[in-house]
Amino acid sequence: MKPLLLILSLLLSIHPLAARPEAWMEPFPPHKIAGNLYYVGSKDLASYLIATPEGHVLINSSFEESVPLIRASIEKLGFKFTDVKILLISHAHSDHCAGSAEIIKETKAQYFVMEQDADAVENGGAKKSRIKADYTQFTPAKVDRRLQDGDEVKLGGSTLVARLTAGHTRGCTTWTMQIAGLNAVIIGSPNVNPGYILVNNQDYPNIATDYERTFQFLKEQPIDLFLGAHGSYYDMNAKYARLGINNTNPFIDREGYHRYVEDREQAFRTELAKQKTQ
Numbered sequence: 001m002k003p004l005l006l007i008l009s010l011l012l013s014i015h016p017l018a019a020r021p022e023a024w025m026e027p028f029p030p031h032k033i034a035g036n037l038y039y040v041g042s043k044d045l046a047s048y049l050i051a052t053p054e055g056h057v058l059i060n061s062s063f064e065e066s067v068p069l070i071r072a073s074i075e076k077l078g079f080k081f082t083d084v085k086i087l088l089i090s091h092a093h094s095d096h097c098a099g100s101a102e103i104i105k106e107t108k109a110q111y112f113v114m115e116q117d118a119d120a121v122e123n124g125g126a127k128k129s130r131i132k133a134d135y136t137q138f139t140p141a142k143v144d145r146r147l148q149d150g151d152e153v154k155l156g157g158s159t160l161v162a163r164l165t166a167g168h169t170r171g172c173t174t175w176t177m178q179i180a181g182l183n184a185v186i187i188g189s190p191n192v193n194p195g196y197i198l199v200n201n202q203d204y205p206n207i208a209t210d211y212e213r214t215f216q217f218l219k220e221q222p223i224d225l226f227l228g229a230h231g232s233y234y235d236m237n238a239k240y241a242r243l244g245i246n247n248t249n250p251f252i253d254r255e256g257y258h259r260y261v262e263d264r265e266q267a268f269r270t271e272l273a274k275q276k277t278q
């Protein structure tokens, strides 16, 4: 191999890990969002705990390396990690589901995944994906229940609703729940990642119409508590800093939600138009 090629291939091989933003692995104070809904993720990789008298629901296992951090956050709040009974995810990318096998091993939790992402989760991701990035591959985990759009997940008096918001992945899931009289929406991801093919995509022919449906759904959704798969979707760090000031809940942010959804829809439409002219 020529020296330049060797350097290039070395750079490419280390790139995926090097590309992980620091905030993904940085601990963050766990906190109550509202009612029995808590944030137990890192500075940007969001995990949520719904704590109930019959055990807990955990959304997003993040990376394998994130599991001790999630566990510590749950314990800091005074709950037991081993009381996690149901594990859910935002979508089948490593930054939200790579830690699932480890969490299931440690807690014996049941794993519920949207039907359209369940094969990827059980196979360890899209092996023949054209997108060369580490987030498409991860440790596989067995799915106990395959969810359909609108399915309810119930535990100890709490109900979460799985809403299919596909495009980012085929089974990308937005979780909604009524909590303390508020509508919580945990957005799965409305983002078009670099390298995504929106026009004539052989692997995923309906990708563009799926995004269209996702934006339609997100715009119509009743919303009070704006949350998402990454803290950065809803400006979590800044809102956390305002927690407890003036007795207001900074996570109630209808305007911010609609601004975010509109901005992401615009980004999708710009990319779609660009790819159509290529």
Ligand SMILES: [Zn+2]
Residues within 6 Å of the ligand: 091, 093, 135, 168, 189
């Ligand atoms: Zn993703």
